[in-house]
Structure formats: C-alpha cells, structure tokens
Amino acid sequence: MINNRKTKINKKASPQEKDTSISNIIERNQFILEGTNDGIWDWNLQNGEYFFSSKEETVSQPSRKIDSLEGWKNLLHPEDKVKAVNILEDYLVKKVGIYQNIYRIKKSDKEYRWVLSRGRIQMDQSGKPLRIAGLHIDITEEMESKNKMNQQLYQLAYYDPLTDLPNKAKLNVEFEAMYDLNKSDQKVAIFYIDLDNFRYINNLVGYELGNEVIKNISKKLKEKLNKKFVLGRDSEEEFILLLFYDHERDLYKEANEVLKIFRYNQFLTGHQICITASIGIALCPEHAPTFNGLLEYADTALYYAKIKGKNQFRIYQESMREFAYKETSYMHDINEALQTEAFCMYYQPILETVKEELVGFEALIRWNDAQRGFISPCEFIPIAEKTGQILQLEKQIFEAVFKQVEHWKKQTNKRFFVSINLSPKGLINKGLVSFLEALVKKYYVEPSDIILEITETTLLEGIEETLAVFDLLKQKGFIIALDDFGTGYSSLNYLKELPISKLKLDKSFIDSLLVSEKDQYITESIIELCHRMNLKVVAEGVECEEQRDILLKLNCDLMQGYFYCKPKPVAELGSWIK
Ligand code: C2E
Ligand code: CA
Ligand code: CA
Numbered sequence: 173m174i175n176n177r178k179t180k181i182n183k184k185a186s187p188q189e190k191d192t193s194i195s196n197i198i199e200r201n202q203f204i205l206e207g208t209n210d211g212i213w214d215w216n217l218q219n220g221e222y223f224f225s226s227k228e229e230t231v232s233q234p235s236r237k238i239d240s241l242e243g244w245k246n247l248l249h250p251e252d253k254v255k256a257v258n259i260l261e262d263y264l265v266k267k268v269g270i271y272q273n274i275y276r277i278k279k280s281d282k283e284y285r286w287v288l289s290r291g292r293i294q295m296d297q298s299g300k301p302l303r304i305a306g307l308h309i310d311i312t313e314e315m316e317s318k319n320k321m322n323q324q325l326y327q328l329a330y331y332d333p334l335t336d337l338p339n340k341a342k343l344n345v346e347f348e349a350m351y352d353l354n355k356s357d358q359k360v361a362i363f364y365i366d367l368d369n370f371r372y373i374n375n376l377v378g379y380e381l382g383n384e385v386i387k388n389i390s391k392k393l394k395e396k397l398n399k400k401f402v403l404g405r406d407s408e409e410e411f412i413l414l415l416f417y418d419h420e421r422d423l424y425k426e427a428n429e430v431l432k433i434f435r436y437n438q439f440l441t442g443h444q445i446c447i448t449a450s451i452g453i454a455l456c457p458e459h460a461p462t463f464n465g466l467l468e469y470a471d472t473a474l475y476y477a478k479i480k481g482k483n484q485f486r487i488y489q490e491s492m493r494e495f496a497y498k499e500t501s502y503m504h505d506i507n508e509a510l511q512t513e514a515f516c517m518y519y520q521p522i523l524e525t526v527k528e529e530l531v532g533f534e535a536l537i538r539w540n541d542a543q544r545g546f547i548s549p550c551e552f553i554p555i556a557e558k559t560g561q562i563l564q565l566e567k568q569i570f571e572a573v574f575k576q577v578e579h580w581k582k583q584t585n586k587r588f589f590v591s592i593n594l595s596p597k598g599l600i601n602k603g604l605v606s607f608l609e610a611l612v613k614k615y616y617v618e619p620s621d622i623i624l625e626i627t628e629t630t631l632l633e634g635i636e637e638t639l640a641v642f643d644l645l646k647q648k649g650f651i652i653a654l655d656d657f658g659t660g661y662s663s664l665n666y667l668k669e670l671p672i673s674k675l676k677l678d679k680s681f682i683d684s685l686l687v688s689e690k691d692q693y694i695t696e697s698i699i700e701l702c703h704r705m706n707l708k709v710v711a712e713g714v715e716c717e718e719q720r721d722i723l724l725k726l727n728c729d730l731m732q733g734y735f736y737c738k739p740k741p742v743a744e745l746g747s748w749i750k
Pocket of ligand 1: 520535536537548549550553569593594595655656712713714715732733734735739
C-alpha cells in the first residue's frame, strides 16, 4: 500500500481549492486504481497546480514532482516532447472532446514509462477553462511489444533475412535520403552484381551450403569495401552496391576491387569452389536520376557483361540497348531461318592419332543469313537458348545429321561416327530419348553411330534428371562425350559420375602444350587417368605439327583441328570420305 493516497504537489494550494478539486474523486476511486497501473491527474488551469493520484508515483519520481506545465514537459522523453506538447496545446486551443496523448515520461534517471493520458477540459459558465483532468494508463508493456513487432516488421520489409543486408526497397530509401538532385556535383553509381553460374554451385554443394556461400560473400564484401559503399542484396545471387564517387577512375578501381574479392577468396571451407561475379554499372545523374531507373540500366549492363563472358564489369552504354534490340531482331530472323531451313550443317573430320585415319566428324551448325552473312553459332545459339527456339533448331540439326549419316553409310559402306553438340537448354530434358529413338527407326543409323557432346553446363539444369537421361541414352547404345574439358570447372568428379566414353580436351589445353612442360605433364596425367577409366581422349583445335607430335607422344587417341581440316559442307568433304 502506498502511504500518500492523495498527493498535492503545489504546497501553496488553499483548503477551499482542495475541497472543490477533483481530488476527493481521486480518493474515492483510489482503491480501484490500486490494482491497476493507472492514475488520475488534475491540472488547474487557473493557478497551474497539478494533482495526481499516488499511483502516479509509479510513473513520475516523487522527488521530481510536477507542479506546472514546464515541470511536466521536463519529464517527457526528448523524442516524444514536441509531439506531446503540441497535442496538449492543440487541445487547449480547441477545448472540445476528449484529450488523448501518448508519450514516455521519466520515472527515474534511467527509466521512462509509456503513458496513455486521457482527459477532459472543464469550463465555467462563461466558457473560461478551469481545469483538465483525466486518467493516466501505464502502457509500457503494450508499447514495447508493439515496437518490437514493428521492428520485426521493419526488419522483414527492409532487410534480407539470410545476410541481414538491406534489400532493394531499403536501398531505394537510402538512395533518396543520400542523393540530393539539387547538388550538381554529386555522383552516385549503382553496381548490380550477379554471381556467375551460382545455380551450378547450388547443385554441387546443396542449398544449405549454397546459403553459407552467400552469407560468406556478403561478409567479405562488407569487410573489404570502404565506407563509400552501401551494400544490399537483391534476389538469390544478386547484390547491389551504391557508390558515391568523385572521378570515373575511382569507378574502375572499385569495380576491380569487387572482382578481386571474388578472385582471391574462398567462400566455403573444405570445398575448392571458384566463384566469379559479373557487374553492371549505371551512373547517376548521367543515366537516370532515380534508383529504379539506375537499376534498369545497370541490369542491361550486367546482361552485357554476362554475354561477353562473365567475370567482368561493364558500365552502361547506349549501344548495350541496341544490343538487346539486336537480340530481339535476331529472334525474328532465327524464326524465319527455321521456317526456310536456312541453317545447314558443316562437318569437321576427327582422326585417329597413330594412323591419322578418319574415324568420324563433328557436326557444327552454320547460318548464312542473307543480310548478315555467316553468323557464328557462338552468337546465335545462346539467343536461341534464351528464346526457347533451340528446341526446334536442335530437332532440325538431329534430323539433318541422321539423314547425312544414313547417306554416308549407304554410299561408302564405311562406318564413321558423327558428334552432335547438345544444348543444356534444348531437348535434353524435353523428350530427347524418344525423339532419338524415332530417328533411329526412321533412318539407317544405329545409336553407336552418334556421339552426343555435352558440356559441364548441361548439368546446370536439374542434375538428377539430366543424369538419368544420360544413363538411359547410354543404355540405348548412344555414345556420350564430355566437351570442352579444361574450361569451366573441369571437375574430375564428372569423369566418375557421367556415363561418358570420350573426353574432349579443350583447345586452350592444346595451345598450352607448346608453352610449358608443366602443361604437358597435366595433359599427360589427364590422358592417363582417362585411359584407366576406359575413356578415349580427343584433342580439339590442333593447329600445327608440333602439337600433333606432342599429342602422339602423350598417347592422345583422337585429334581434330585446322591442322587436318576446317569444318566444311558435305560437298567439300568428298576426298575425306573416299
Ligand atoms: P565446340 O563444340 O567446342 O566446337 C569446336 C569449335 O572449334 C568449332 O567452332 C570449330 O570450328 C572450332 N575449331 C575446330 N578446330 C579448330 C582449330 O584448329 N582452331 C580453331 N581456332 N578453332 C577450331 P564453331 O563451329 O564456330 O562452333 C563454336 C561453338 O558453337 C561450338 O564449340 C559449340 O559449342 C557451338 N555449336 C556449334 N554447332 C553447334 C550445334 O549444332 N549445336 C549446339 N548446341 N552448339 C553448337
Ligand atoms: Ca563440340
Ligand atoms: Ca569443344
């Protein structure tokens, strides 16, 4: 029980005053209030006296009792003061309805309590305000839990839960807070960073470790980047950086720094995973004055960086838009070429190394466009993959090759295999097996006449399903070769996991043979390993006699390259066939 059932702060108050005051009501109702966190207050507007029920001592410290409006103001939390005073003053001006205010008031030097204050003004007959009196309710617990919930909601709305980095919405807010359109000398750049082949890494290590990689990357980026950056995370493998810079050369420096962070760090202990990133950069005010506008331009630049080989940065340029436009127009032309069968196949001989005898061909697509001339498959295959046109294109390729193999078999009575490149985005997970079976029935071709060349990227899309397709193809008698070994990740694991019979050493390997002995040792070891696993090795891009001689010495089984013959149309391969 608190001793002072009734407290009068202003010692100068007269006895009459006390009688007429609301304090007797306070006394009567005190027992009800004892069981609650509430208190009653009464502020005499005539003489400035302030009364409050004893329970109020839980709210304001007795030694710092309030005896005037100023006294009350002094106890308010600095953050709430202006608003709380405004509400009170507003009420004093309007003098109608219920006064209601929420603020924090000092309980002790260390503690503030949240108070809901409700009251009403009393006026004499002439309309002159006499007092405001009402109830104080301690709502500290409710407010704290509400604030906590608000904080959680804020965190969810503005931060990425995995890395705690600001998300796109928060970066937008930050950008608007920091960038002042009226200051002409301010320069801001947006870096849109996308991890290269992250889906492959997720497939390789699983989602949980994939998340670990993302967390470690975000930690390293935060650690290494200086304060000029604001770092955020967009979607799964995308980060956004806001950079305030002075000179363009700083942009290049910082972009290279970011790429280096990826190059020189490991993001998953115990795994030799090499992670690279591509960056698209847009500048403010040159490209756009808003965050979302900049992001759009940075995205175009990022797309360009990816197309141009990944692991690099690009600053937005108008020509990149044209590039995107060119793609759309390509799409239209590919469609037309598909209808008119304007694509045709070239074949490049593959020879057995020791006897230098023709054993097969690699089928390589060619597109001779009426306006553009010869277009490299490196240019149009990625577009066809993106637009989905690769499906129809691949059907035409298979049909053409099977027809050709049948023709050669009937014409020469000799057996050559023909290698066909499989796109990871093509028929592989969309009915390839039944399509090939139908072709085997239609043409005088056996599955073992056909080699399907796959690359590591073929496995990027759903590893389990893809492996199952390869297993089935092998069972049916088709031969599978791993293409471009030596580029990308060159995981030796693939040699074990994939049902392959051949491995194609990429041209970069063959080129390095003439450069260093070390490279020869590596190539020799790979060839030896393949032989132990019953795999045949094909050297790609053999261009000169010295390379041929080294490969012969290293026991490489098969060779292909300009040294023997460039890819040619069938009509020009007569002498090879004979
Ligand atoms: P790839 O599968 O690695 O094909 C080998 C590429 O190396 C071919 O380029 C070939 O012409 C070239 N090449 C062969 N020997 C030499 C040499 O000694 N020196 C040099 N510098 N190059 C040599 P091409 O025909 O331009 O094809 C490029 C890539 O386009 C292919 O690389 C393959 O990934 C893709 N591609 C080509 N045709 C097809 C196809 O029918 N379907 C699919 N999905 N992709 C194809
Ligand atoms: Ca190939
Ligand atoms: Ca290749």
